[in-house]
Amino acid sequence: MKISVFGSGYVGLVQATVLAEVGHDVICMDVDQNKVKLLQQGHVSIFEPGLAAMVKENLESGRLHFTFDEKLAVEHGEVLFIAVGTPSDEDGSADLKYVLSVGDAVARHRRDPVILVEKSTVPVGTGDTLRAHIEKALHLAGRHLEFDIVSNPEFLKEGSAVADCAARTALSSAVSARTCAR
Numbered sequence: 001m002k003i004s005v006f007g008s009g010y011v012g013l014v015q016a017t018v019l020a021e022v023g024h025d026v027i028c029m030d031v032d033q034n035k036v037k038l039l040q041q042g043h044v045s046i047f048e049p050g051l052a053a054m055v056k057e058n059l060e061s062g063r064l065h066f067t068f069d070e071k072l073a074v075e076h077g078e079v080l081f082i083a084v085g086t087p088s089d090e091d092g093s094a095d096l097k098y099v100l101s102v103g104d105a106v107a108r109h110r111r112d113p114v115i116l117v118e119k120s121t122v123p124v125g126t127g128d129t130l131r132a133h134i135e136k137a138l139h140l141a142g143r144h145l146e147f148d149i150v151s152n153p154e155f156l157k158e159g160s161a162v163a164d165c166a167a168r169t170a171l172s173s174a175v176s177a178r179t180c181a182r
Ligand SMILES: NC(=O)c1ccc[n+]([C@@H]2O[C@H](COP(=O)([O-])OP(=O)(O)OC[C@H]3O[C@@H](n4cnc5c(N)ncnc54)[C@H](O)[C@@H]3O)[C@@H](O)[C@H]2O)c1
Pocket: 006, 007, 008, 009, 010, 011, 012, 029, 030, 031, 032, 035, 083, 084, 085, 086, 098, 101, 102, 119, 120, 121, 122, 154, 155, 156, 157, 158
């Protein structure tokens, strides 16, 4: 299955790599060009047991790609994982601007039906906020897009992130079944 992951931080990088490891065709997109260039060369800046070797193997096998081209990433995946940062606002609430910016990219570039999987830590109701944000952008552009939003918050622990993520690969099977049923 073709999958795109937005955000190559702790959560996005581990998720993208584990999905490639189990056989998916994965593009991991980040707006940080320096981070992307390093990852394209196999340089992993976080320490997580097993991750650097897994990134290298999957880069070499061609199942894992890193890019800062949002159009490429939005068009690639049948499923798009959102794993961007959600820093705290001044009042302590999660700042959703990066999550919504992925929504903007989807509205700009996506034509085929798609499933968005929200992995970033966000408040209850963010799926509705994101849906309304994308629909407004589509409306302004005079276009329609069929899309679903799935909440799949990340609970990995740093230090055992690869094992935590791999233990949940049943997720990819469930998402796959749902996509095939369309
Ligand atoms: N790190 C953890 O242990 C952990 C655990 C559970 C949940 N989370 C949650 O997961 C989310 C991601 O956490 P993280 O630690 O990976 O964050 P991070 O800050 O390490 O990485 C986020 C990445 O998203 C990129 N980004 C921002 N806007 C983007 C866009 N529009 N398109 C593509 N990439 C974009 C940034 O450049 C950055 O590289 C947060 O909501 C966090 O709260 C983190």
